Amino acid sequence: MTSAIDTQGLTKRYGRRSALSGCTLSIPAGKVVGLVGPNGAGKTTLLHLAVGLLEPSAGRIEVLGHRPAESSEQLARVGFVAQNTPLYASMTVGDHLRLGGWVNPTWDEDLALERVEHLGLDVSQKAGTLSGGQRAQLALTLAVAKRPELLVLDEPVASLDPLARREFLQSLMSIVAEHGVSVILSSHLVSDLERVCDYLVVLVASRVLVAGEIEELLASHHRLTGPRRDGLHLPPDWEIIEETVTERQCALLVRHESPVHDPAWTVEQLDLEDLVLAYMGREATDGHKQGRTLVGAHS
Amino acid sequence: MIELHLEARSGLPPYQQIVRQVQRALRLGVLQVGDQLPTVKEVVERLAINPNTVLKAYKELEHSGLVSPRPGIGTFVTATLSDGSFASHGPLRQDLLRWLAKARRAGLDDESIEALFQDSFRASADQGVA
Amino acid sequence: MIRLAWRQFRTEAVVAVVGLVVVAIVLGATGPHLVHVFRTAPSQLTNTYRTLQGAAAVLVLVAPAILGIFFGAPLVARELETGTFRLAWTQSVSRRSWVVVKFALVGLVTSGVAGGLSLMVAWWANPINIVNADRFSPANFGMFGVVPFGYALFAFALGATAGLVFGRTLPAMATTLVGYVAARLAVTYWIRPHFEAPLRLSLPLSKLSGLGFTRSPSGPVTIGAIPPNIPNAWALSASIVDDAGHAPTARYLARVCPTLAGGPGSGAVGVTRSGPAPGGGIQTCIARIATKFHAVVTYQPASRYWPFQAYETALFAVVALALAALSVWWVRHRLV
Known part of the structure; x- marks a missing residue:
């Protein structure tokens, strides 16, 4: 099966500044992928590279097995909702649906109309007067009605109020359930993505820190608390993500392959947010010393 | 039909929360043999969660012999825990x-x-x- | 894609067409009277509808710039400013097609509007142009014929390309205005005269429209020639030379025209026009000069009017196409 997104050393530079450095990823199709990272980490750059709005300075990217935007067929296979959901302000909702049909041979008009009706959007309303939530829903409708295999959404809920955010994610998930489309969406908040994603990519300061199935990530990362012991011998497959040592106690956040047997350790589950924050914290403190890119094992 | 819900801070993964809710409904007799579970799309649309989460929960229930899918129709209760x-x-x-x-x-x-x-x-x- | 481009441009196109219709009504209502004056009292033509003549001339002159500024500059810049290019470029249409269709459609409409306007004014002003017989002069050449089509294409392409390169509408509008005016002036005065080598005409001083004398602050006097009126030709220069090709020296002028050299101050000291003589002293001195000197006039003859129209239209159209090609390249290779 072809990957949804496959990159090798993908790099985008603007002059001397790197927006994305040596990004190597292999995201299987059929996933809902969360792309998390602070603002300015390179999320938008990565997504723009995936939809062909940008071209790499170095490295390689393939989306659904092809170079992004290499042909109109390839453009048709990927639906994109850009940040702040740009729409033609002076055109009505109905105009947008019509233009979607004009520029997409794979346009599913029934789907578009059904969604607009379901959302309660007025087709004669100008897009410029829609609320943030309605804009996002209309933009999503445009992206979905071209019946893509992959949906790419850049910070789709960042500017929405909690209710609109929930409604948007409900829409998105019902689309995934109905059409089996792969999705990659970015956010600077893990909490936005926790429930909807099954694959996570953490991007900080233009680098991929960790990527993998959320379930595997949660199964392989734990917080361990134990008495302080100097000259600690840790199993070779442990990687310490975060370490807090007090006089008596030692708390570690580790990534490990084998189960933890040592009874001296109290093992605690992590939630996704803890995990992501630990990686971000590590990048902030000693990212330059350690191996910075740690890419999850993928099937 | 039962309504499923998620608790943000329960500490349990969402799919396990669904499994437990169905099990409890079976135990309390809210769900009887022959009843239909909400479709994946319905659950997903209500809870804004990943469809794979719901599928995984239903698969686990299927493995423990409590429900079985009828392709194209839905998932139905085949056993009960209340006996x-x-x-x-x-x-x-x-x-x-x-x-x-x-x-x-x-x-x-x-x-x-x-x-x-x-x-x-x-x-x-x-x-x-x- | 054509339908999308048209839908986005519809409002502007309608405004332009309404404008054309208004102009057509005004010109259609007043045109017959001009023809009547032409048949009955042609000398009165220049004084008939003076304001309207001026307004029509200004309109034709500025139309390409206005269209370049309001149709060209925002065409892509607006999409870049509002981010809608990200919506447009991720539909199932390559961005190459997107930019080509937008440029072609709006460019042709723009050219048609400016050209159509010029044709209407040309129809209306035909009696005046016949009487004036001055269509080749810089003031009139750019208003009629086919050049307005080329100017509009160029102004549009300049605006659209500037908008694309700057990514902002306002700087693109300013660039269009400055660039268009500069290009028109440069072509009119530096390039158009050289489309073909001008013809030369030698004639006695009395056949000139007039002579001008100028004195510099330090005293010496110079003489200048005002070209004769050749119907529908473009007089480029006129000079006064002797048989060896030399202009009269200041010393010579001082000798033959002592009245001019002796007076106080500086500047133009006398101009003669064909017709009644302004002063006996100057007439005498001109008569003396005419025995030794004659005038040489360079000009583009009336028969070259249409070839020059074609050259200039082609020049602007080619530059417009080059700008469009630059835009396509820019969209594909710089905005990535």
């Missing part, structure tokens, strides 16, 4: 209520009661395993 044990719920519940009243009279607040219950529950579970 024999359900009859004994009444008296046990009475006992528990009496014990709770006793604990309150002894001056325990809700948190202390819960802590005591959890602690005893775990101790008894450990004994059961050992």
Whole structure:
């Protein structure tokens, strides 16, 4: 099966500044992928590279097995909702649906109309007067009605109020359930993505820190608390993500392959947010010393 | 049909929360053999969660022989958990209520009661395993 | 894609067409009277509808710039400013097609509007142009014929390309205005005269429209020639030379025209026009000069009017196409 997104050393530079450095990823199709990272980490750059709005300075990217935007067929296979959901302000909702049909041979008009009706959007309303939530829903409708295999959404809920955010994610998930489309969406908040994603990519300061199935990530990362012991011998497959040592106690956040047997350790589950924050914290403190890119094992 | 929901801070993964809710409904007799579970799309649309989460939960329920999918129609309950044990719920519940009243009279607040219950529950579970 | 481009441009196109219709009504209502004056009292033509003549001339002159500014500059810049290019470029149409269709459609409409306007004014002003017989002069050449089509194409392409390169509408509008005016002036005065080598005409001083004398602050006097009126030709220069090709020296002028050299101050000291003589002293001195000197006039003859129209239209159209090609390249290779 072809990957949804496959990159090798993908790099985008603007002059001397790197927006994305040596990004190597292999995201299987059929996933809902969360792309998390602070603002300015390179999320938008990565997504723009995936939809062909940008071209790499170095490295390689393939989306659904092809170079992004290499042909109109390839453009048709990927639906994109850009940040702040740009729409033609002076055109009505109905105009947008019509233009979607004009520029997409794979346009599913029934789907578009059904969604607009379901959302309660007025087709004669100008897009410029829609609320943030309605804009996002209309933009999503445009992206979905071209019946893509992959949906790419850049910070789709960042500017929405909690209710609109929930409604948007409900829409998105019902689309995934109905059409089996792969999705990659970015956010600077893990909490936005926790429930909807099954694959996570953490991007900080233009680098991929960790990527993998959320379930595997949660199964392989734990917080361990134990008495302080100097000259600690840790199993070779442990990687310490975060370490807090007090006089008596030692708390570690580790990534490990084998189960933890040592009874001296109290093992605690992590939630996704803890995990992501630990990686971000590590990048902030000693990212330059350690191996910075740690890419999850993928099937 | 039952309504599923998610608790943000339960500590359990969402798919396990769904499994437990269905199991509880089966135990309490809310769901009977032949009843239909909400479709994946319905759950997803209500809870804004990943469809794979729901699929995984339903698959686990299917593995334990509680439900079975009918392609193109939905997922239906094929077994129930309420059978024999359900009859004994009444008296046990009475006992528990009496014990709770006793604990309150002894001056325990809700948190202390819960802590005591959890602690005893775990101790008894450990004994059961050992 | 054509339908999308048209839908986005519809409002502007309608405004332009309404404008054309208004102009057509005004010109249609007043045109017959001009023809009547032409048949009955042609000398009165220049004084008939003076304001309207001026307004029509200004309109034709500025139309390409206005269209370049309001149709060209925002065409892509607006999409870049509002982010809608990200919506447009991720539909199932390559961005190459997107930019080509937008440029072609709006460019052709723009050219048609400016050209159509010029044709209407040309029809209306035909009696005046016949009487004036001055269509080749810089003031009139750019208003009629086919050049307005080329100017509009160029102004549009300049605006659209500037908008694309700057990514902002306002700087693109300013660039269009400055660039268009500069290009028109440069072509009119530096390039158009050289489309073909001008013809030369030698003639006695009396055949000139007039002579001008100028004195510099330090005293010496110079003489200048005002070209004769050749119908529908473009006179480029006129000079006064002797048989050896030399202009009269200041010393010579001082000798033959002592009245001019002796007076106080500086500047133009006398101009003669064909017709009644302004002063006896100057006439005498001109007569003396004419015995030794004659005038040489360079000009583009009336027969070259249409070839020059074609050259200039082609020049602007080719530059417009080059700008469009730059835009396509820019969209595909710089905005990535």
